[in-house]
Amino acid sequence: MSRRPTVLAVLAASALTLAACGGGGGNSTATSEADGENCPGDVLDVVVSVNQWGDIVRQLAGDCADVTTVINSTALDPHDYEPTTGDIASFEDADLVVVNGADYDHWASDAVTNLDPAPAVVDAADVVGLEDEHAEEEDHSDEDGEHAEEKHGHGSVNPHLWYSPEYVTEVAAAVTDELSALSPDAADYFTEQADAFTADLKPxxxxxxxxxxxxxxxxxxxxxxxxxxxxxxxxxxxxxxxxxxxxxxxxxxxxxxxxxxxxxxxxxxxxxxxxxxxxxxxxxxxxxxxxxxxxxxxxxxxxxxxxxxxxxxxxxxxxxxxxxxxxxxxxx
Ligand SMILES: [Zn+2]
Missing domain, CATH: 3.40.50.1980 (Nitrogenase molybdenum iron protein domain)
Structure with missing residues (x-):
């Protein structure tokens, strides 16, 4: 519960994102930096599409990854989000990309599709067996300006996976597995982080x-x-x-x-x-x-x-x- 430095890092990261968005283009990545001294293996670059998963991934990765979260603010709507060139660039260096999937953050999945070499990907919807096969057919009409108040559909699958306690546990386990595969010398460390995360979930x-x-x-x-x-x-x-x-x-x-x-x-x-x-x-x-x-x-x-x-x-x-x-x- 009391992880001051981590909390501050997240707050700083949020501020960076907002500033970058207001500044119009350029580097909009918001990264919480690992302390590599504490990592027994390779420090990884991890990019997460939205902060619902970003916070969880940051806890699981601890000091063994720099975690960049693309959408950190409730002021941005993940459904209608258009990534900046800086956002796209942040994906390019990733060892691991974590997306929600189920057409929730298709902009992130699209950014990954075009990468060569491709990073490892954890797609939460895939992990829990809910990927929406008809996602491509969805029409993303942009109604200028206004908050599209009821245009909040998500295809045939409810994509708000982080609201399922079961899915959170399954996705966290998949992230830990992928981190361990990418930085095997830190596998024990990632297991400890996973245990700490489970303990944090207790309340x-x-x-x-x-x-x-x-x-x-x-x-x-x-x-x-x-x-x-x-x-x-x-x-x-x-x-x-x-x-x-x-x-x-x-x-x-x-x-x-x-x-x-x-x-x-x-x-x-x-x-x-x-x-x-x-x-x-x-x-x-x-x-x-x-x-x-x-x-x-x-x-x-x-x-x-x-x-x-x-x-x-x-x-x-x-x-x-x-x-x-x-x-x-x-x-x-
Ligand atoms: Zn929604």
Whole structure:
């Protein structure tokens, strides 16, 4: 829990990214540097597409990798992200690239495809057996300027894999395996880092277990699918009206009747908790939030990415899980 230097390194890395983006082009990489003195093997260059995985990879790699995370800010939408030339350049030197996959960060997968020699790749969706075969067909229309409020679909697979406790464990193990293969003299070190990561996850696992006791018989509805894997893991029933859920996960706007059905469900008490993604706001989600508040349905705020300035994956997740516990009445 108390890893000050690491935390500062991440904060510094975030600041670098923001500065680089504002500066328009050039070098936009944000790297947390390894202390090679502490690494018993080769120090690796690792590039991670998004900070949801970046924080985890950084912990697993410790002092045996410089870890560059391309998207470090909740101000950037990973779905619509256009990499800069600097981002592309950071991939070129990578020994290992970690992407989410499932068409979530296809810009990163595309950047890797063109590299020669190709780096090792951990694709989280592949690791957990969820790669979306039809991802290529998705249409990425760019609506200028506006936050495309409901254009948040992701093909046929829910790509928010870091919200699944099981997937986090599986992907972390795959990253450790790949790191060990690339820097074999550090294999024992990577095993120790993996054990430390597992220990760090304990409060998160404990909170999930506590929630499993509280969630039985309770339902949630969500403005987006972002939190669904966690909701499933704790045993909440998804009461999101079907028409709305289909629209939200298929890049289309919910119809007025979908929204009306959602509001009615919030009003009639069939939804116990509203899960609200604060990172992609829009008029419809705001309207649903207002309906929840009017009906006395508690709202749990979640984000797509690790919030700017948050300590770590675990801290971020715990904050959200505790909100959920409060919403379910476990705070009493
Ligand atoms: Zn999303």
């Amino acid at each position: 998160y696992d404990d909170e999930l277990t506590a929630l499993q006791g509280m969630a039985a018989g309770s339902s949630y509805a969500a403005t987006e699918t972002v939190f669904d894997y966690t909701a499933q893991a704790v045993g909440l029933t998804d009461a999101t009206p079907e028409g709305y859920r289909d629209a939200a996960s298929n890049e289309s706007d919910p119809s007025p009747s979908d929204v009306a059905a959602f509001e009615a469900a919030l009003a009639d008490g069939s939804i116990d908790v509203l899960v609200y993604n604060t990172q992609t706001e829009g008029s419809v989600p705001e309207q649903l939030r207002a309906a929840a508040e009017a009906a006395g349905v508690p709202v749990v705020d979640v984000t797509e990415s690790v919030p700017d300035g948050d300590d770590s994956f675990v801290t971020w997740q715990l904050t959200q899980l505790q909100q959920l516990a409060d919403a379910l009445g476990g705070g009493q």
